Every structure is written in structure tokens, then in C-alpha cells.
Amino acid sequence: MPCNRIFERPLADKVNPISEDEPSPESPFYRNWHFINSSAGLLVGHQRLASYFELFPKEDWDHKKNMTTRAARQAMEARTRNRRLITTNSGLLGLAPVLTQPGDAVMVLIGHGRPVIARRVKDDFGEDTPLWRLIGEAFVNGMMEWEMMDRDIMSGPKKIKQINFI
Structure with missing residues (x-):
């Protein structure tokens, strides 16, 4: 089953926000930002992956949001390290x-x-x-x-x- 760039099933509406500005390498958002942006053009449910994320300005990265989303960010980082998103010809x-x-x-x-x-x-x-x-x-x-x-x-x-x- 070859890998391609099309996924046929729609996902949920907009999910966690992501900044349009690249975070600094010290930022807790750095790895996940690069993971999502490296696949921003991947078609998921006939829409670009990036369209499922709401952009927010860099100044909104406050400490409280950092602490609230820490577990989710760390889980995503662990599962996506040295990985990329793919879709198959059959839509998986x-x-x-x-x-x-x-x-x-x-x-x-x-x-x-x-x-x-x-x-x-x-x-x-x-x-x-x-x-x-x-x-x-x-x-x-x-x-x-x-x-x-x-x-x-x-x-x-x-x-x-x-x-x-x-």
C-alpha cells in the first residue's frame, strides 16, 4: 500500500491553537510547532492539516497556558519524535x-x-x-x-x- 498525500475522512473541527511565528528552540512549543508545520499542506479530509489549527500570536504564550497544556505537549513530543504524518492511497x-x-x-x-x-x-x-x-x-x-x-x-x-x- 503506497504512501501518498490524501486522506479521505474528516476530522474534528479546529483543535489546539498554534502560533504562526516560529517559537525559539527553548520554547516548549518548538518541536510540536515544527512537526505540525512540516505537514501543514497534507490533505486531511480534503483540507490542509494547517486548517484544523487556529493561529494565535506569540504574545499569547503565557505561563498559565504552558502549564495547562504541558502533559499534552509532552505526549505529542514523545510520539512524534523522528516521525512524520503520512496517508495511504486507501485513505489511512x-x-x-x-x-x-x-x-x-x-x-x-x-x-x-x-x-x-x-x-x-x-x-x-x-x-x-x-x-x-x-x-x-x-x-x-x-x-x-x-x-x-x-x-x-x-x-x-x-x-x-x-x-x-x-
Whole structure:
């Protein structure tokens, strides 16, 4: 299942605010600001991801708001470190390694509980080879905990093929 840039299902209305100004590296908002802005153009429910966030001026970053949102910010930072948002051709939203590129494949490997991101290895002429390079594990909503295996593979005769990683 290739990664692409379109997600078909709408999300909730506007969520936590984000500043239009880049926070300083010392700011508790710095990492999350960069994570969200790096995917600002990703289409989610036919809208840019950035449209789900309300912008607020830098001067509104007061200490009280900082303390109130600390747990949520820390949870987001822990889960998004070295990750990026992706969508699949079938409309599933996920978190994948930051090295993931459009065209990479999301795979469910038998015997492995999480989806992985893999990229076809090209030959010297830029043509696909039968080899794959493993990029890393991913979270893809709808493919976790054997959801895809139960729904798509075990529901009827499917062709399972062997692949080779380098």
C-alpha cells in the first residue's frame, strides 16, 4: 500500500491553537510547532492539516497556558519524535519514520505486529529491483493489532508473496 498525500475522512473541527511565528528552540512549543508545520499542506479530509489549527500570536504564550497544556505537549513530543504524518492511497492516516517519502510502501509482515515502511531499491538505471530497503516501523490507523490482516488477508484467498530486504 503506497504512501501518498490524501486522506479521505474528516476530522474534528479546529483543535489546539498554534502560533504562526516560529517559537525559539527553548520554547516548549518548538518541536510540536515544527512537526505540525512540516505537514501543514497534507490533505486531511480534503483540507490542509494547517486548517484544523487556529493561529494565535506569540504574545499569547503565557505561563498559565504552558502549564495547562504541558502533559499534552509532552505526549505529542514523545510520539512524534523522528516521525512524520503520512496517508495511504486507501485513505489511512499514520505516523511513519521521518525518512518516509511519497511512493514508499506500507507493509504488513507475517509474524510482525506492526506495519513497516519499505522502499523499492533502484538499479543503476533508476528501475525497480525485486529488493526492498526497510525504513522502519509505523503506526497506521486501521492496520494495527492485525486489523488489516484479519480484514483483508484472512477474509478470503489472497496472494502472499515473499519479499527480500537489504
